[in-house]
Amino acid sequence: MKRRPLRPISEVIFVRKKGQNPNNIEKENIRQRHLRMERFARIRSESRLLVLAGFLLVSFIGIAFKMGLVSMTTPIEPVASSQMLKPSTKRADILDRNGSILATNLITNALYAKPRMMINRNFAAGELAKIFPELKFEKLLKLLGSDRKFVWIKRKISPEQMQAVHELGEPGLRFGPREMRLYPNGRLASHVLGGVNFGKEGVNSAELVGIAGVELKFDQFLQDNLGKGVPLILSLDLGIQSAVEHVLSGGMKLMNAKGATAVLMDIHSGEILSMVSLPDFDPNDRILSGKGKKGSENPLFNKSVQGLYELGSVFKVFTAAAVLEDGLVKPDTLVDTTSPIWWGKHKISNYHRLPDELSFTDVLVESSNTGTSRLAKELGATRQKEFLKSLGFFDNTGIELVEASHIKSKYPANWSEISTMTISYGHGISSSPLHVASAFATLLNGGTKVRPTLLNRNSQNAKGDRIISTNVSNELIKILHQVVDRGTASAANVDGYSVAGKTGTANKVKPNGGYYKKKNITTFASVFPVERPKYVLLVTLDEPNILTGKKSRRTAGWTAAPIASEIIFRVAPLLGIKPNFQTEENDNLLLVGN
């Protein structure tokens, strides 16, 4: 700024001439100078304020904009660690005890349509009907012709089908990724596994929900462990399950039976190594498999846990265990086996002719109904009921299958003396094969209660309450070994392994009371190896009938026992049981040394 003098000489002279005070000029100039400085300072600060205000405004607008943006967009966390990884498949796998896959997931696609976006509905419907033979042209046309925004066409399609649909070039046909449950072994262990169905469904994913078997029982576990990769490990052994299923289905055909079931159980841990029920189904296609048939005819019906049958003479083992435990008899005690026994209008007789007196061991070996009935009478109804209760017949087995959760043995409301006598040899009480298998395991593992399980327990002992003494358990095994060795179950002898067991043949119950004369349920309950009992195998056949010569054979000794023998022969090496291959001349061998 150009500074002006406060007392310009010309003005001073001029004022002096007028006789005025020149100091006033200076005052006036200072005043004006101050005014100018003030104006300048004001302008400068005002502009500064303006710039500052502008700056703040811009910043605030920026911040507000960012805040708006943040609040409007969905939050995305930075994926900085691999733990955040979502697994490619969601529902946990199911494995057998050796880690073989029983159930897993596979990514496939679902086909849906947006009818409004379609170009040539007629053509598309025709082509789709060609690609998917199970879909009808008319139905497809109706579906695609509707005015809906969105229709499902097929839930699971294969990559080939997907490609074929792609090649139609129809913009209204869309694909959504789908996780599907796959059972690579097909029908194997189908009743244990059960099956799944789609639950809540969206375009891009669908929830898999268990609908039966362990898939339903452990649904929460299988769904919950997202990404942890923790599989569900069952007690089943794939190889053993396969062998049992193979032998049983072959045997079932050979014996002309309608159905069959087998349970193989570790008697110390309660682990089920194999559970088969025939006819079975393909869990990959569960919904179709179960159509049209009711009750036990339905392949979805698990005979080993859901079927309640009168299982006949295998129950003699429970009567025998009770009287041995109570000290009423010893193995060599003589028992009256005269036949028949009349109780009111009821007649109890032996299946075949027997002497009038047999040792207690032979009552079981020859499977005498009258002998067992008399023993049960001595035992009494209360003790018999209590003993069967302690073996778990009147509760559910506790197996991890939803289907079995309400299954308990059925028995007469009035447990009279005649009931006591018939129940002693397995008539008048119906129970599931698994109930009998667990009771056998309990009696023959040394006498402690064992609960069957489908979960892998690594063969650890699961000792429960003591039901019978170890001595009685050992006696029982000896007696049951003789049943196989020289009794009704001689067909169950296995080359190289010693087996103990008991046959049971019962007439089938008519749906509205009474019994069928020529329809049987035959059972063979066995335990092996006799030297160190480890496994219980129970085989039950529904209406078996074979012809030997001209004679029709329907008893367990002819039907269930040989199948059990073959199963043990096949399975025992897989179980790692050492065969006791005793060559007869072994004793005569000379030990030679150098």
Place this chain on the structure above:
Amino acid sequence: MKSITYILVTITVISLAFWAYQESYRAKSTLNLIRTVNKDIHFIQEKLGVLRVEWAYLNRPDRLRALADLNFEKLRLIELNTKHFDDLMIIGVKKQNLSSKTADVLNQTNFNSDAAEISQ
């Protein structure tokens, strides 16, 4: 003095800003990399899943049984059963001292000549 402080502060601010800028971009590119890697892992996991399924499917017992039946003779397979086990005691004993049953088994299996043929 004052101006030196100003200059120093300004330089500090600028260099910090530069560092932050660089860090931000490094972080972003790392996140991008992680995303790609995760995508790859996801893809490979999916592939692995399919392979596992395929493996399980190809090794299903039904198929293995069928294959074993088909190639039973070609591969000179023998059934695993109790006949292949015996007491250790009899090993080293002359053949004529063996029970007829055991000798039978030994003759049947004839593993020496089989092994020789297979190794050829």
